[in-house]
Amino acid sequence: MVDLTQYLPILIFLVIAVGLSSAFVFLPMGVARLTGAHKPEPAKLTEYECGFPAFEDARSQFDVRFYLVAILFIIFDLEAAFLFPWAVSLEEIGWAGWATMMIFLAELTLGLVYAWKKGALDWE
Amino acid sequence: MTETFISWGMDPNWAWGVATICGILLIALPLMLAVAMIIYADRKIWAAIALRRGPNVVGPFGLLQSFADGLKVFLQETIIPTSANRGLFLIAPIITFTVALLAWAVIPFNSGAVLADINVGLLYILAISSLGVYGVILSGWASNSKYPFFSAMRASAQMISYEVSIGFILIGIVLYADSFNMNEIVKAQIGHGFGLVNAFGFNLLLFPLAVMFLISSLAETARAPFDLTEAESELVAGYQTEYSSMSFALFWLGEYANVLLMCTLNAVLFWGGWLPPLNIDLIPWFDIPGVIWLFAKILFFFFVFSWVKATVPRYRYDQLMRLGWKVFLPISLIWIFLISGWLMLTRYAA
Numbered sequence: 001m002v003d004l005t006q007y008l009p010i011l012i013f014l015v016i017a018v019g020l021s022s023a024f025v026f027l028p029m030g031v032a033r034l035t036g037a038h039k040p041e042p043a044k045l046t047e048y049e050c051g052f053p054a055f056e057d058a059r060s061q062f063d064v065r066f067y068l069v070a071i072l073f074i075i076f077d078l079e080a081a082f083l084f085p086w087a088v089s090l091e092e093i094g095w096a097g098w099a100t101m102m103i104f105l106a107e108l109t110l111g112l113v114y115a116w117k118k119g120a121l122d123w124e
Numbered sequence: 125m126t127e128t129f130i131s132w133g134m135d136p137n138w139a140w141g142v143a144t145i146c147g148i149l150l151i152a153l154p155l156m157l158a159v160a161m162i163i164y165a166d167r168k169i170w171a172a173i174a175l176r177r178g179p180n181v182v183g184p185f186g187l188l189q190s191f192a193d194g195l196k197v198f199l200q201e202t203i204i205p206t207s208a209n210r211g212l213f214l215i216a217p218i219i220t221f222t223v224a225l226l227a228w229a230v231i232p233f234n235s236g237a238v239l240a241d242i243n244v245g246l247l248y249i250l251a252i253s254s255l256g257v258y259g260v261i262l263s264g265w266a267s268n269s270k271y272p273f274f275s276a277m278r279a280s281a282q283m284i285s286y287e288v289s290i291g292f293i294l295i296g297i298v299l300y301a302d303s304f305n306m307n308e309i310v311k312a313q314i315g316h317g318f319g320l321v322n323a324f325g326f327n328l329l330l331f332p333l334a335v336m337f338l339i340s341s342l343a344e345t346a347r348a349p350f351d352l353t354e355a356e357s358e359l360v361a362g363y364q365t366e367y368s369s370m371s372f373a374l375f376w377l378g379e380y381a382n383v384l385l386m387c388t389l390n391a392v393l394f395w396g397g398w399l400p401p402l403n404i405d406l407i408p409w410f411d412i413p414g415v416i417w418l419f420a421k422i423l424f425f426f427f428v429f430s431w432v433k434a435t436v437p438r439y440r441y442d443q444l445m446r447l448g449w450k451v452f453l454p455i456s457l458i459w460i461f462l463i464s465g466w467l468m469l470t471r472y473a474a
Contacts (some may be wrong), residue, residue, distance in 0.1 A: 009144045010229045010248075014222070016148050021221040021374060025214055028370040029202045034365040037201040045206045047269035048365050058207075058270045066281050067170045069445075073284040076279035076453070083460065084247060090464060091472050098468050102461060109457060123325040123442035 068120050079108050134167070147239045151228050159380045160190035166380075166430050173434035181402055193373075200369040202270050205267065208366065212266035217367065220259030224381035227252040231388055232307045234414040245306040246294060251285075253344070256382065257283050260353075263375070267366040275362035278441065279346060279353035285448040286343040292456035293340065296463045297393050299453035300324060310397035322399040329463055334394040336452055338428070341386035343444065345379065348433035352441055383429060384422065387434045391421035 003123060032038040047058065086093070086101050129139035164179060164187065171178025179186035204210055230245035232238040242248060257280050264276020298304060301312035301324075317326030326332040343350040354362030364375045391397055398414030439447075 006240055006242045010226070010242075012144055013148050013152075013226060013239065015231050016145075016152065017222040017225040018153065021218045024221065024370045024374055025202075025218055028198050028200065030367070031199060035199060039200060039201065040203070042206075044203060046276075047205045047207050047267065048271060048360060049269075057391055058268050058273050059265075062274075062277055066277050069281045069285060069317045069383065072296070072449075073288055074266065077284075077289045077291060080288070080295065083292075083295050084298065084304070087295050087464075088304065090299065090467060091302070094472070095195060098464060101464075105457060105461065109454075112453065116450065121445065123445050 012123075037058075043124065065123060072115060075108070075111065143241070144376075147251070150427065151239060152225055155228060155381060155384070156227065156377065158375070158384060159377050160194065161187075162380055162384060162426060162453065163376075165188045165426070166433070169427065169430040170434045175402065197369055197373045202369040202371060203366075205269065205366050206219050206471075207268040208399075209266040209268065214365075214371065215380075216259050216263035216266060217371040218377040219262065219383075220256065221374040223252055223255045223259065224378035224385070227382075227385050230306050231392065232310055232397060233418060237398075237415070239309060241305070241307065244304045244369075245462065246304045246309065246393075250291060250294065253382075254284075254287060256378075257412065259375075259378070261309035264354065264363040267363070269366050271360045271364045272365045275353045275359045275365075278359075280365060281446075282346065282350065282444060283344060285445060286340045286452075289336065289448060289456050290340050290344060292453070292460060293333045293337045293462055294393070295458070296330060299463050299467055300327070300330065300461075306392060306397075306403040310392060310399060313396045313399060320403055322396040322401060323394065323402050324396075325394040329459070329466060330394065332455070333459060334390075336456065337394065338390055339447075340452060341390060342429065342432065345382045345386050347383060347429055349436040349439050350444055351438065352444060387422045387425035387429065388418070390425045391418060395421055397421075 029038075082104070083101070086097065090098065127139075128170070129142055130136055132139075167189070168178040168186070179189035182188045182192045204213055209323075227249050229239045230242060230248050238245075260279045260283070261276050264272045264274075264279070267273070297309065301309040303309060303312070313322050313324050315322060316324055322332045325377070339395045342348075352358070364372055365376065395401075396417075398418040400412065400414075400417050
């Protein structure tokens with residue numbers, strides 16, 4: 001049985017951490033208004049570009065490989081998630097459990113080999 | 125700590141609450157102080173390797189440099205570009221810093237000195253460090269500017285790539301320690317090397333994992349030589365380009381808090397955490413507190429991080445991805461097979 005009160009300190013920590021970092025973000029905004037450092041003007045508020053107005057939308061097309069990496073990440077991170085409970089119960093499940101996981105690992109290695117051969121891992 | 129407050133005549137529930145909040149502040153405030161000092165140390169080490177002096181004006185030996193910088197950014201104006209998504213733009217640094225603080229909840233500083241002694245501590249750290257990607261990708265997207273966007277794409281792809289190999293490397297540790305609890309993992313390392321050395325790293329099977337974990341932690345925190353996300357020659361200041369004032373500093377603080385966390389994980393998972401390096405009582409009348417050993421190990425790893433930053437040239441992005449997916453991932457997969465097979469043959473053979 002999981003004792004959820006173990007997680008209570010983490011919850012309190014979360015509240016304190018969010019409060020602390022929000023204070024860090026919003027306090028200087030107030031301070032800048034009080035000290036007079038807050039002087040917005042149109043040129044200052046444009047996005048960064050090397051000395052000329054940006055002439056295309058920043059959210060343009062990007063390389064499809066970033067998608068591929070994200071998809072591969074999901075597969076292999078899930079695999080790791082399956083491995084974690086297996087790793088702490090090796091004693092109970094014995095050779096049968098070990099062999100099952102090794103077959104699973106071999107299958108996913110096949111997937112990795114496939115992605116590798118297809119060039120999904122290449123970034124010329 | 126709860127017992128102390130109860131002995132002062134406090135109600136047990138209140139005592140627990142006060143003790144927990146004290147514990148949180150005892151982690152969060154020294155952590156921020158440590159980050160300030162570690163930024164100073166980083167600059168000083170880097171300067172020394174480059175035969176420069178580094179910060180030496182503010183305070184004795186420039187010790188107060190980070191605080192002066194902090195005060196300066198605090199008094200600066202917060203600039204929010206007109207094209208940015210205001211809400212997300214401000215939430216991103218909050219997420220980054222919150223996540224960087226939260227992971228410390230399960231780090232054991234000494235035997236039993238841990239804020240939340242949960243049985244899945246290692247899993248919690250993996251989960252929390254994965255959330256760090258949100259801060260990066262949100263800041264890049266919300267800035268609505270070219271360079272932050274490119275940088276956020278790169279950073280998130282880099283972080284998730286190395287998270288995969290870190291996950292597999294940690295399975296090796298979990299297999300040996302037979303637990304996710306951080307304190308149990310440290311205790312499993314007592315006398316691991318010939319009954320003499322308190323470290324998993326001295327195991328020939330685990331040493332390659334320790335090296336891979338050190339390199340992966342450099343990549344995961346986007347430190348040099350993997351600091352492609354803020355490669356200033358191509359991406360200005362990376363995903364922080366549009367930020368100013370304290371919101372900019374929060375990324376900086378969060379980054380260094382994550383670097384410290386990774387140094388701590390290296391120390392805790394592979395090199396014995398709060399245990400002394402040798403399992404023999406050299407000074408019978410005096411025990412050096414575990415927390416001193418832990419801090420010494422953290423500082424050693426931080427020195428390695430700085431040293432690497434000052435000496436190793438930056439990787440190219442394709443080299444980085446090749447190292448993660450084509451070298452670390454296959455090796456860590458093979459290592460799971462080797463370690464679990466070895467444990468089945470020796471420890472669980474019956």
